[in-house]
Amino acid sequence: MGGCVSTSSRSTCSSRSNGETVSPIYGCCGQKRTKRTFSDHVITMHNLPSVPHRIFMNGKSRTSCIFTQQGRKGINQDAMIVWEDFMSEDVTFCGVFDGHGPHGHLVARRVRDALPIKLLSFLLASQSRQNGPGKTCFNGNTKKLEAGDSEKDGPAEDKSNSLWREAYLKAYKSMDKELKSHPNLDCFCSGSTAVTIVKQGSNLFMGYIGDSRAVMGSKDSNDSMVAIQLTVDLKPDLPREAERIKRCKGRVFALQDEPEVPRVWLPFDDAPGLAMARAFGDFCLKEYGVISIPEFSHRLLTDRDQFIVLASDGVWDVLSNEEVVEIVSSAPTRSSAARILVDAAAREWKLKYPTSKMDDCAVVCLFLDGKMDLESDYEEQGFSSATIQSNHSGNAIESDDGQKSEPSLQRNFTVRSSDESDTYGRLVVEDDGNGETFPGEDQNWSGLEGVTRVNSLVQLPRFSEERPNP
Known part of the structure; x- marks a missing residue:
């Protein structure tokens, strides 16, 4: 592979x-x-x-716990990962991926497995080019540079920030290109969000698309726990997102029965109604303004910062940032925090939206002080210290090529008509040159609170003979 x-x-x-x-x-x-x-x-x-030190099923690691639960829409389309010692010690990669569409569960899992590898690959390649032949070292230390580097290349933080930004942008672009050329995975009307972070010492690097979210629990000057939203829900009605989509002939509007949910529509058909402005896959909309270019940000962590929560919109649709931080901070054990948060979201779905189908929920809780509970606490909570391969909450056994038995999806399927035969799965480092357009630096959007919705996609497009697949 x-x-x-x-x-x-x-x-x-x-x-x-x-x-x-x-x-x-x-x-x-x-x-x-x-x-x-x-x-x-x-x-x-x-x-x-x-x-x-790589976990992707319900369980815990040395510094984190993760948990996902299937909703009531079919197979669980959420995926998650924590990868400690990602490129060296004291470097951790975390991600949550929320799939949608007929093959969204396969897209989310494929992104979960391939994206961190691509990110590291592009980072190493950029570092190698910057240092020259024979100097490929990137040991994760951003506190100091070689003598004279600060005058030549600027502060160490700026240099590291630039490397990670470039790696994030190229990795996300490469990931989307790989999905498009996959011979066995139809991503024409299926896709996935992604919210990913890399904790490197006191540096936090973030890249994200879609409406999965990252929130940090931190203590204020009075030692009270406060919630700090780290990412923006990239909804279609955000001003710059809507402007780009409309400029590309896509349409943005909400249905009458859910006026709070703006969606992206094809210019010639009331489909597919995608509830996000950026995503992996969804190639039926890529010519009409939906992109996979991530928003990137960097943050310096302080001693007051306690933990970070990554979660899919199934959590944010029913719980506020403050409620999430309160639940995690008050969990009886750290190893149980993710599970307790998902349980709380499930209860809120039943209370707030008893007639709606609960969405899938996936949560990653990363504790920034690097400490977890005693091993006896893990055993009491029923978690495994290694990757759990067993099936949980009715989820189908994972497979990248779809060769497995899974619940029947109550959705229409669309076959992508593409003859692309580019070899899939091989990691290729590309130099994009100057042809790539990056998101603006001056985008100061405020984060939107999650809103409930029935599906991320309303329906699949129906292309007539006069309008072939774009």
């Missing part, structure tokens, strides 16, 4: 499920190798389950 970058800096070997031994790819610094090429970082995607 495809390629990936191992970030393990340990000298031990990982074992695959079939008993095959996989040699680790060592860290960039202080190793025996005298000459490194990019191919040294590439292994197969099959090795992902054996990567240490």
